[in-house]
Amino acid sequence: xxxxxxxxxxxxxxxGFASAASAATLDNVKSKGFVQCGVNTGLAxxxxxxxxxxxxxxxxxxxxxxxxxxxxxPSKVKYTPTTAQVRFTALxxxxxxxxARNTTWTISRDTALGLNFRYVNYYDGQGFMVPKSLxxxxxxxxxxxxxxxxSGTTTELNLADYFKANNLxxxxxxxxKLEEVNAAYQAGxxxxxxxxxxxxxxxxxxxxxxxxxxxxPEIISKEPLGPAVRQGDDQWFDIVxxxxxxxxxxxxFGITQANVDEMKNSTNPDIRRFLGVEADTKIGTDLxxxxxxxxxxxxxxGNYGEVFERNIGANTPxxxxxxxxxxWSKGGLQYAPPVR
Amino acid sequence: xxxxxxxYVRTEMLAxxxxxxxxxxxxxxxRANLLATPxxxxxxxxxxxxxxxxxxxxxxxxFFDAVWSGADRSACTTIAQGGVQPDGWxxxxxxxxxxxxxxxxxxxxxxxxxxxxxxxxxxxxxxxAPLLIPKVPRKGLNALLFFVVFxxxxxxxxxxxxxxxxxxxxxxxxxxxxxxxxxxxxxAVSLPxxxxxxxGRRSHMPxxxxxxxxxxxxxxxxxxxxxxxxxxxxxPLFLPTGWTxxxxxxxxxxxxxxxxxxxxxxxxxxLQAIPxxxxxxxxxxxxxYWQKMRLIILPQAIKLVIPGIVNTFIGLFKDTxxxxxxxxxxxxGIVRLNFTDTTWITPVTPITGLIFAGFIFWLFCFGMxxxxxxxxxxxxxxxxx
Numbered sequence: 105x106x107x108x109x110x111x112x113x114x115x116x117x118x119x120g121f122a123s124a125a126s127a128a129t130l131d132n133v134k135s136k137g138f139v140q141c142g143v144n145t146g147l148a149x150x151x152x153x154x155x156x157x158x159x160x161x162x163x164x165x166x167x168x169x170x171x172x173x174x175x176x177x178p179s180k181v182k183y184t185p186t187t188a189q190v191r192f193t194a195l196x197x198x199x200x201x202x203x204a205r206n207t208t209w210t211i212s213r214d215t216a217l218g219l220n221f222r223y224v225n226y227y228d229g230q231g232f233m234v235p236k237s238l239x240x241x242x243x244x245x246x247x248x249x250x251x252x253x254x255s256g257t258t259t260e261l262n263l264a265d266y267f268k269a270n271n272l273x274x275x276x277x278x279x280x281k282l283e284e285v286n287a288a289y290q291a292g293x294x295x296x297x298x299x300x301x302x303x304x305x306x307x308x309x310x311x312x313x314x315x316x317x318x319x320x321p322e323i324i325s326k327e328p329l330g331p332a333v334r335q336g337d338d339q340w341f342d343i344v345x346x347x348x349x350x351x352x353x354x355x356x357f358g359i360t361q362a363n364v365d366e367m368k369n370s371t372n373p374d375i376r377r378f379l380g381v382e383a384d385t386k387i388g389t390d391l392x393x394x395x396x397x398x399x400x401x402x403x404x405x406g407n408y409g410e411v412f413e414r415n416i417g418a419n420t421p422x423x424x425x426x427x428x429x430x431x432w433s434k435g436g437l438q439y440a441p442p443v444r
Numbered sequence: 445x446x447x448x449x450x451x452y453v454r455t456e457m458l459a460x461x462x463x464x465x466x467x468x469x470x471x472x473x474x475r476a477n478l479l480a481t482p483x484x485x486x487x488x489x490x491x492x493x494x495x496x497x498x499x500x501x502x503x504x505x506x507f508f509d510a511v512w513s514g515a516d517r518s519a520c521t522t523i524a525q526g527g528v529q530p531d532g533w534x535x536x537x538x539x540x541x542x543x544x545x546x547x548x549x550x551x552x553x554x555x556x557x558x559x560x561x562x563x564x565x566x567x568x569x570x571x572x573a574p575l576l577i578p579k580v581p582r583k584g585l586n587a588l589l590f591f592v593v594f595x596x597x598x599x600x601x602x603x604x605x606x607x608x609x610x611x612x613x614x615x616x617x618x619x620x621x622x623x624x625x626x627x628x629x630x631x632a633v634s635l636p637x638x639x640x641x642x643x644g645r646r647s648h649m650p651x652x653x654x655x656x657x658x659x660x661x662x663x664x665x666x667x668x669x670x671x672x673x674x675x676x677x678x679x680p681l682f683l684p685t686g687w688t689x690x691x692x693x694x695x696x697x698x699x700x701x702x703x704x705x706x707x708x709x710x711x712x713x714x715l716q717a718i719p720x721x722x723x724x725x726x727x728x729x730x731x732x733y734w735q736k737m738r739l740i741i742l743p744q745a746i747k748l749v750i751p752g753i754v755n756t757f758i759g760l761f762k763d764t765x766x767x768x769x770x771x772x773x774x775x776x777g778i779v780r781l782n783f784t785d786t787t788w789i790t791p792v793t794p795i796t797g798l799i800f801a802g803f804i805f806w807l808f809c810f811g812m813x814x815x816x817x818x819x820x821x822x823x824x825x826x827x828x829x
Contacts, residue, residue: 145771146784153781155543157552157618182615185771185781190677197680283783283794290791309517309789312534314525421517421526421786 129201129333129340130174130392138180141167142200145185147282148306149416149424150206159183162415163204165405166225166331170202170347172404173397187280188256192217195334202344204331206300208258219332220341223348227428227437228300228327230262232320233307238295243322247272252285252294254278259299262325286310300327305422339392346391349440350398353378354407356431356440361406364399378443387443398443408438506799509535513542520790527790537796540788548800551618551778557610561621564598568628576815578822591632598625614692618773620804622692626699626764626774631757633700638707639746643737645712656708663705669766671698676770695767703760710752714745747823754816758809776801 133139143151143163151161168178184200195203196218206228207213209221234240243266253260255278267274277294279285286307289297297307301323308314331348333341354360357375359367368381376382379402380395388395405411409431416424430436462468467476478488511520511529520537521527529535541548550558571590574580602625605611617625644656663671675694683689718741726736746753768777779797782788 145768146781148784148786148789152785153547153552154785154787155547156555157547157550157616182613184615185773187769187771190673190769190771193677193681197677199680281780283780287794306784306786306789309525309786310783310791310794312525312791421789 129337130343133174133201133340137175138182139167139171139174139202140184140200141170141181142184142186142191142194142203142205143167144205145187147206147303148309149302149420149422151183151185160415162226162411163206163331165411165415166204166348166351167202169351169401169405169411170344172400173343173347173350173393176394176396176400176404178404188254189280192219195219195332198334201340202331202333206302206329207332209328209330209332210258213332218335220335221328221330221332222341222345224328224330224437225348225351226302226329228302228329229323229428230259230298230325230327231301231304231323233289233297233304233317234295234320236316236318240320243320243324244270244272246274246296248274249296250275250277250294251296251298252277252279252289253298254282254285255280258325258327263298266324300329302416302422302424305416305424309421343391343393346443347397347401350378350401350443351405351408351411352431352438352440353443354398354402355409355438356433359402359407360410361402361404364402368399374444505534506536509533511535511537511539514539515543516787517790517793520788520792525790535792536799537788537790537792540782540790540793540796541800543788544782547782548619548775548778550621551773552616553618553621554610554612554616557604557612560601560604560609560612564601565624567594567597595629595632614690614772617692619778620775622767622772623761623764623774623776626696626767627757627761629696630699630703630760630764634703634707634756634760635753637700637704639711639742641704641708642711642715645708646715660705660708663701664709668698668702668763669769671702672766672770691770692772695770695772699760699764699767702763703756706756706759707753710749710756711745713752714747714749715741717748718744747820750816750820750823754812758812761808761812762805775804 146152149161150163151159154160167181171180172178186194186205191203191205194200213219214221232243251263251274253263253276277288288294304319311317331344333344367375368379370376377385379399380388385395388397416422426436428437432439479485518527519539522529522531522533524531550561571594575586575590600606641656641660644652647653675698722740726740765774765776767774773781779801783794
């Protein structure tokens with residue numbers, strides 16, 4: 105993984121002056137008047153353009169939430185499409201303020217690359233898809249298989265680890281772009297397709313016979329996908345983190361884009377504090393924002409559940425179930441620390 | 445002696461005979477061209493079989509089974525995939541192209557401002573067409589307008605930010621527009637710079653020669669993709685914080701210097717083909733270096749290498765799709781980007797999109813190639829065979 109080494113080296117070099125360079129990302133963002141957000145160069149449901157050419161998707165909505173928290177206007181975002189290889193350098197070099205690009209939070213990225221992760225906006229896991237005709241029911245039967253995988257991702261590493269740990273042989277068929285991996289799988293150049301499960305859902309949409317492929321039960325990795333920022337700017341890190349938690353908290357409170365104005369009149373002190381209508385609240389100003397930051401997020405993009413359903417949920421072509429991404433109170437992992 | 449009354453001298457013309465059958469009738473033509481020898485016959489049969497084997501299926505896929513209208517993926521998917529087509533259906537999804545056509549042309553350029561690129565395109569054609577037709581007069585004025593005034597006007601129209609036009613930042617540019625802007629700038633810069641570099645490389649002044657050789661060899665020795673990658677990934681790390689150079693500008697400069705280096709070598713090939721006598725003849729007339737180049741050497745040299753020049757242009761036009769790695773979306777990039785939109789994910793969308801992009805690229809490249817053939821014939825005064 106030369107690219108990782110390169111990124112790590114740059115990360116280390118950048119760390120030296122990162123604190124000076126990025127100490128005041130918030131001030132910088134405020135003076136620019138927009139958040140520069142790094143997104144995927146195209147991943148169904150997470151970041152893709154609509155017919156008007158506007159970026160839409162799950163990660164894009166997260167960027168919009170951050171803009172809403174800062175400016176009260178979710179449209180004050182500029183997007184930088186980043187490939188898997190350049191995403192970290194783009195963040196390290198200060199070209200983007202925030203990376204919301206279905207990026208897995210790992211310890212090496214958190215430390216060696218000089219990035220900070222905390223909030224997880226999507227809990228994913230790596231899975232396998234195979235044609236039914238192979239008669240395979242478990243990933244453990246995949247010895248000797250040719251596996252299609254995208255380069256420069258944790259997917260590639262997990263695959264190697266899993267096959268090594270289980271003493272299985274395999275031939276990786278590696279491509280840089282997801283779309284090329286898809287095409288290779290459809291053309292039969294490999295027996296198995298592996299990527300995060302969210303990706304398997306979108307791949308199934310583009311298969312000519314979706315029913316002839318099955319997703320194997322094994323989930324071979326934990327893939328907590330979340331936004332990342334540069335190290336060395338705690339205030340900006342807090343804003344980015346809490347913008348995410350505010351989405352989750354709003355869903356837990358039952359505050360939606362539609363009822364957020366009504367909710368301002370709620371008698372529940374937690375909700376009143378959250379929306380910044382309690383008189384003595386200082387939550388927003390302590391963050392470096394205004395006290396109605398959470399109100400602006402919900403008003404601008406909705407709560408976590410709404411964002412999920414709008415982009416990747418059951419009513420979209422992707423039809424992804426909430427699963428691990430349900431609220432903690434409903435058996436999932438989405439849990440926001442108390443806002444108080 | 446009067447020859448008119450000699451019996452063996454013909455006094456009137458023969459009546460014209462009909463042309464030989466092999467050139468006048470279809471069957472004659474077929475016999476002469478397709479079935480002349482057993483080998484020809486066998487090849488003809490194989491070719492026809494190949495055509496019959498591929499063309500009907502292709503037409504079926506491209507036109508007869510294709511979907512021409514629709515608002516989302518259901519139009520282009522079978523019932524099993526969640527759409528309206530019968531199971532087993534396969535065909536092109538032109539509805540996808542129709543729905544996204546504007547985006548393929550302009551990228552994410554704001555909807556209300558799209559008259560600006562259209563106006564630039566009209567100006568471009570209006571200025572280029574008379575420049576390309578040899579008979580139209582006032583080439584000098586036309587060239588001045590096209591190469592000096594037009595780029596400035598186009599810049600302010602496309603980018604805005606002055607004269608009451610809203611600023612449209614380059615990350616919003618995309619599609620065919622980006623492809624054309626990159627290629628136009630690349631072509632317009634590379635030809636003059638390439639000529640200067642080629643002359644420099646043949647110069648007798650050591651400093652100039654070394655500089656030109658160094659530039660050409662370094663740029664030609666590096667892949668374009670790595671130049672773009674360096675400009676995108678490494679450059680921001682070297683610049684002071686807060687300094688950014690527009691991504692698009694970086695790509696423009698990268699493409700232009702790259703094309704110049706290649707152009708220089710093409711032109712040098714032409715210069716080397718000119719006999720030394722031409723140069724000596726010019727010297728003996730007392731022409732200065734620049735007069736000699738402008739009036740004697742370059743017109744002959746450039747005419748010789750028109751195919752090479754156009755080759756470079758066509759290569760450059762297609763190379764512009766490499767900018768997708770630095771997050772700019774040219775025609776190909778924006779088509780591919782749209783494959784990921786859940787509104788249009790279907791098994792046939794990618795292939796339809798790629799065929800469309802390929803067709804557009806082909807249109808432009810074929811146009812350039814035909815024009816260069818025409819130009820070669822037009823300028824072919826001395827070496828006609």
